[in-house]
Amino acid sequence: KQEVTQIPAALSVPEGENLVLNCSFTDSAIYNLQWFRQDPGKGLTSLLLIQSSQREQTSGRLNASLDKSSGRSTLYIAASQPGDSATYLCAVKTQGGSEKLVFGKGMKLTVNP
Amino acid sequence: DVKVTQSSRYLVKRTGEKVFLECVQDMDHENMFWYRQDPGLGLRLIYFSYDVKMKEKGDIPEGYSVSREKKERFSLILESASTNQTSMYLCASSPPPGDKQYFGPGTRLTVT
Numbered sequence: 274k275q276e277v278t279q280i281p282a283a284l285s286v287p288e289g290e291n292l293v294l295n296c297s298f299t300d301s302a303i304y305n306l307q308w309f310r311q312d313p314g315k316g317l318t319s320l321l322l323i324q325s326s327q328r329e330q331t332s333g334r335l336n337a338s339l340d341k342s343s344g345r346s347t348l349y350i351a352a353s354q355p356g357d358s359a360t361y362l363c364a365v366k367t368q369g370g371s372e373k374l375v376f377g378k379g380m381k382l383t384v385n386p
Numbered sequence: 387d388v389k390v391t392q393s394s395r396y397l398v399k400r401t402g403e404k405v406f407l408e409c410v411q412d413m414d415h416e417n418m419f420w421y422r423q424d425p426g427l428g429l430r431l432i433y434f435s436y437d438v439k440m441k442e443k444g445d446i447p448e449g450y451s452v453s454r455e456k457k458e459r460f461s462l463i464l465e466s467a468s469t470n471q472t473s474m475y476l477c478a479s480s481p482p483p484g485d486k487q488y489f490g491p492g493t494r495l496t497v498t
Binding site: 304307309314315316317318319322362364371372373374376377378379 | 417419427431476478482483487492494
């Protein structure tokens with residue numbers, strides 16, 4: 274059974290730091306991996322989607338990498354800003370035809386001005 | 387932009403009531419999903435649908451049912467609400483296969 278882990282559960286940093294958020298998964302037979310952002314009391318916003326054949330995806334200050342063999346993905350946030358404060362979740366779609374995603378429990382990021 | 391809307395942002399119901407949560411998407415997506423999100427437990431899939439009138443159980447279907455009569459609309463039904471169903475409910479949609487899931491704003495349901 275696929276399990277997704279995000280450690281640490283929370284992180285507090287000063288503005289301007291470059292950040293690395295970690296996501297690990299137990300079954301390397303994934304179809305894709307998705308990073309989401311969630312603001313308090315709101316729904317999830319998709320940030321980046323990496324297909325299993327890809328190594329990384331970039332959008333603005335965000336870069337996500339994928340290493341299937343080691344069961345790991347990282348989300349890199351460059352030059353963090355207070356507006357980046359949110360909970361970040363990763364989710365994997367396992368190979369096999371189901372559209373079901375397995376989510377990590379998220380990492381709460383606070384960027385202090 | 388894809389838009390997923392949910393019928394209510396906040397809802398308060400009494401134990402035993404029948405509760406309907408509605409979700410509508412405007413991008414002709416085949417797949418739609420209902421999740422609940424609880425502190426410490428993360429997001430858990432309740433049901434999903436991959437076509438009109440088609441549904442599959444997720445990880446925690448007990449106490450819930452769903453309806454998908456039209457492609458754009460996916461309803462979650464609590465037949466007899468209980469206090470342990472107090473939660474944040476999130477709807478999502480996606481086109482196949484394996485594309486991004488797009489989420490609605492969520493419904494915070496309180497059952498008293």
